[in-house]
Amino acid sequence: MIEASGLTKTYGRTTAVSDLSFTVRSGMVTGFLGPNGSGKSTTMRMMLGLDNPDRGRALIDGQRYIDLKHPLRKVGSLLDANWVHPNRTAAAHLRWMARANGISRRRVGEVLETVGLTAVAGKSAGKFSLGMKQRLGIASALLGDPEVLLFDEPVNGLDPEGIHWIRTFMKGLAAQGRTVLVSSHLLSEMALTADHLVVIGRGRLIADASTKEFIARSTESSVRVRSPQLGRLTEALGELSVPGLRWGPDTGTEGEALSVVGLNADKIGDLAADKRITLHELSPQTGSLEEAFIQLTSQAVEYNAREPMPMSQPGDTRWGPGNPPSGPGPLPAPGPLPAAGQGAPTQQVPQGQPAQQFPHGQPAQQFPQGQPAQQGGWAGGPPAQPYGAPPPGDSSTDPTTQER
Numbered sequence: 001m002i003e004a005s006g007l008t009k010t011y012g013r014t015t016a017v018s019d020l021s022f023t024v025r026s027g028m029v030t031g032f033l034g035p036n037g038s039g040k041s042t043t044m045r046m047m048l049g050l051d052n053p054d055r056g057r058a059l060i061d062g063q064r065y066i067d068l069k070h071p072l073r074k075v076g077s078l079l080d081a082n083w084v085h086p087n088r089t090a091a092a093h094l095r096w097m098a099r100a101n102g103i104s105r106r107r108v109g110e111v112l113e114t115v116g117l118t119a120v121a122g123k124s125a126g127k128f129s130l131g132m133k134q135r136l137g138i139a140s141a142l143l144g145d146p147e148v149l150l151f152d153e154p155v156n157g158l159d160p161e162g163i164h165w166i167r168t169f170m171k172g173l174a175a176q177g178r179t180v181l182v183s184s185h186l187l188s189e190m191a192l193t194a195d196h197l198v199v200i201g202r203g204r205l206i207a208d209a210s211t212k213e214f215i216a217r218s219t220e221s222s223v224r225v226r227s228p229q230l231g232r233l234t235e236a237l238g239e240l241s242v243p244g245l246r247w248g249p250d251t252g253t254e255g256e257a258l259s260v261v262g263l264n265a266d267k268i269g270d271l272a273a274d275k276r277i278t279l280h281e282l283s284p285q286t287g288s289l290e291e292a293f294i295q296l297t298s299q300a301v302e303y304n305a306r307e308p309m310p311m312s313q314p315g316d317t318r319w320g321p322g323n324p325p326s327g328p329g330p331l332p333a334p335g336p337l338p339a340a341g342q343g344a345p346t347q348q349v350p351q352g353q354p355a356q357q358f359p360h361g362q363p364a365q366q367f368p369q370g371q372p373a374q375q376g377g378w379a380g381g382p383p384a385q386p387y388g389a390p391p392p393g394d395s396s397t398d399p400t401t402q403e404r
């Protein structure tokens with residue numbers, strides 16, 4: 001379990017993390033989400049003792065990282081897959097880490113096997129693709145067979161197969177009872193991977209909830225209805241006096257369909273049966289994590305642009321009568337549905353970004369190679385100093401020493 005309480009970190013005039021408290025539980029994957037620059041990496045670095053909080057603390061099973069006797073056996077991390085010496089082979093890199101942390105050499109073969117790198121164990125990591133480097137970083141994180149795992153953007157830049165592999169892998173780790181915290185910009189991916197979400201914006205906590213709850217709480221569910229008699233259906237809907245009932249064209253469907261909010265599928269079906277209206281589809285729709293995320297973090301996105309105004313306006317009579325400008329009326333489209341009682345959404349989205357992916361303005365490598373180890377952190381966990389390194393002069397602790 002990881003417990004962050006009141007974590008605060010400023011860099012000069014920038015408050016990267018502000019009074020942040022949350023708990024990461026074992027046995028599940030917790031997604032760590034936030035717009036660019038919201039403080040995810042800073043938080044993870046503080047958890048790993050790579051940055052000191054100005055205030056507050058992060059405890060791993062009740063202890064600060066720097067107080068852990070065998071940190072790599074308790075916590076494994078992947079902060080940047082590129083933190084591996086390019087001239088070292090995968091096996092040599094892992095052997096070096098194992099030795100520096102008092103872990104048996106036998107474990108190197110095991111973790112290489114686990115991540116599927118046995119066949120390329122003797123190849124220089126510098127020749128690895130990004131996906132292979134991510135696997136090597138994960139192997140490093142697993143070296144000490146830790147209960148707690150932290151992954152910062154592990155799927156960034158991976159192809160669909162690599163993404164699928166990491167998703168399955170993380171779920172597997174959580175199923176073994178481990179604590180898994182993973183940050184990502186790929187919201188659709190997080191919706192599939194994470195059981196629980198911690199969402200931050202401008203360094204502050206925005207949400208700490210199960211993924212299901214987060215989506216349900218932040219988006220509105222609707223019902224998609226297809227019918228050859230939509231005009232009659234909207235007339236029938238217009239005759240109801242149900243608070244919050246709204247409808248409009250369903251833009252996500254080919255052909256004519258209606259999106260209804262404020263009346264569940266059963267009731268719509270009953271209404272249609274009552275009026276002898278034929279239905280071809282009646283399907284409840286829930287919001288996406290992306291919608292929920294935008295809804296909640298729009299104020300916290302530093303770089304954003306307004307979306308074009310919604311197309312559909314009150315008074316839209318595309319579906320015939322039953323759509324008066326006031327009272328029950330059409331839904332705005334496209335885009336997330338507004339909260340009940342609100343008008344058209346003026347939600348903000350980051351400029352020029354693909355829908356499901358938030359911008360990753362931060363350079364891939366936040367700490368240039370060559371930075372002192374205790375400030376940067378190598379892939380998979382801290383290097384020799386100050387985490388129980390072998391005696392000085394031992395060439396196996398020197399990352400620049402090539403070993404094949």
Ligand SMILES: Nc1ncnc2c1ncn2[C@@H]1O[C@H](COP(=O)(O)OP(=O)(O)OP(=O)(O)O)[C@@H](O)[C@H]1O
Nearest residue numbers: 011014016035036037038039040041042360361362
């Ligand atoms: N070493 C540092 N020196 C100065 N400012 C920093 C440093 N590290 C982070 N920051 C600033 O702190 C804020 C939070 O950065 P951080 O990298 O933690 O955010 P993030 O959520 O991980 O962002 P991204 O998703 O883009 O990686 C940003 O404004 C960033 O510029």
